[in-house]
Amino acid sequence: MARGKSGGAFLSTLDTEHAEWRPLLALVEAALGEMERPVWSESVPAREHSAAIGEPLVSGAIMQVTPDLVRRWVHRAMTIASAGASAIPFADALAAGRLDHLALFEAAVAGDPNRLDDLAQAAGDDRGVLKVVGPILAMPILHACRRAWTPLVPAAWAEGYCPICGDWPAxxxxxxxxxxxxxxxxxxxxxxxxxxxxxxxxxxxxxxxxxxxxxxxxxxxxxxxxxxxxxxxxxxxxxxxxxxxxxxxxxxxxxxxxxxxxxRGYGRPTAKGRRVQVVAKPSRLRTLFRLHQWTTGGAR
Ligand SMILES: [Zn+2]
Ligand SMILES: [Zn+2]
Structure with a gap:
């Protein structure tokens, strides 16, 4: 088994064994790099309650995100995804404003397949690409949530789905x-x-x-x-x-x-274990702070 391998070793093994996965692995590699950036932790809201009555901690979370951070990451991820297969319109749709980066981010973090479908259709794609890309897109913020919230998960958590994000176990x-x-x-x-x-x-x-x-x-x-x-x-x-x-x-x-x-006829559920709602709001404070930096600090 692959026990003991981690990060880069995994990626290079998979890359060698599955050349057809290269675009997907490039995206995962980018997400792993992004996850190392401490800045994502700043968008993780404080949760005061423990994950009671089977509600994942991300449920109802309002994330104050830095718009530039989300825009840059979503754009980069969709550019990598688009490079992997021709005629995937997402990078163009983002650039043209037909796809809103914050809406895409929010749907990905919530893991909402219907919203991802709606966004994909608006961008002109009906091949389910966003359902593959969505979980990877959400990894930097969801890993930051997991790091912050793990101590809040009750030891008695008895659900089959994740106490942090509500997804079924991999x-x-x-x-x-x-x-x-x-x-x-x-x-x-x-x-x-x-x-x-x-x-x-x-x-x-x-x-x-x-x-x-x-x-x-x-x-x-x-x-x-x-x-x-x-x-x-x-x-x-x-x-x-x-x-x-x-x-x-x-x-x-x-x-x-x-x-x-x-x-043998067994499957994995297509929907999440628990549906959750997540709101991603631009952080006004950080936006103002940046404007202030620009206006007082001269050209960047
Ligand atoms: Zn069963
Ligand atoms: Zn999870």
Whole structure:
């Protein structure tokens, strides 16, 4: 298994093994670089309540974003995405004002497939590109949220979806010598405990309805399936936790498990575990501060 690999090592392995993924990997690489910038943390709102009654912490968040930061990142991400496939109109649509960068950012952070569809149609694309790009676009801010909010997640969080962003787990991780089972989120890197015998999607606990597909020689990676809802989660054994920043790449690197599951008729839910609303508002304070800098500091 790919345990121990991280960041750059993962990217170069995937790049070698899957040349067809290069545009996607270029985008992920850009997101990983962006995630290292502390400036994203400034847009993370304080949350005072713990994630009670199954509500992810991002739910209802009002993010005061620096417009330049969002505009630059959205534009860069969509330029990379557009370079990967011809006739993807997003970079042009942004430049022409047919696609609003803040609306796109907001829909991506909320993980709202309907809004992403509406924005894609307005930009002139009906191939579902934004549904692929959206989660990557949201990674810098959602990882900043996860870093800030992890201490607020109650130890008793019992939902199958992520307590930070509400997405379904990308992976289940069996960790350490005691074999504790953790669910991991690809969008924000979230990490929460679950029971060994419990379907994350429908809550099924009956062992007669839960099973694992194991391929010979790779018992450390399985596909855990539920006969009640017919969904699956990929499960990996890890002596040390997968770095939050690497969960998305681990999800890609275990594509062979998805193929095994899909061939047997299991699926992943298409909608998020919990729908959330997020508002991204331009931060007036920072905008004014920048104007002040420009007017008093001369040419930049
Ligand atoms: Zn998450
Ligand atoms: Zn189930």
């Amino acid at each position: 992976l289940a991780e069996t960790r350490g010598l005691d074999g504790q089972r953790r669910l991991r989120c690809g969008r924000c890197g979230g990490d929460w405990r679950t029971e060994r015998l419990r379907c994350p999607f429908c809550g099924e606990r009956g062992h007669e309805n839960l099973g694992s597909l194991v391929s010979e020689g790779s018992e450390q990676q399985t596909v855990d399936v539920c006969e009640r809802c017919r969904y699956y989660v990929k499960a990996v054994t890890a002596l040390v936790p997968i770095r939050p920043e690497d969960v998305f790449l681990q999800d890609l690197a275990t594509l062979v498990l998805d193929v095994i599951a899909l061939e």
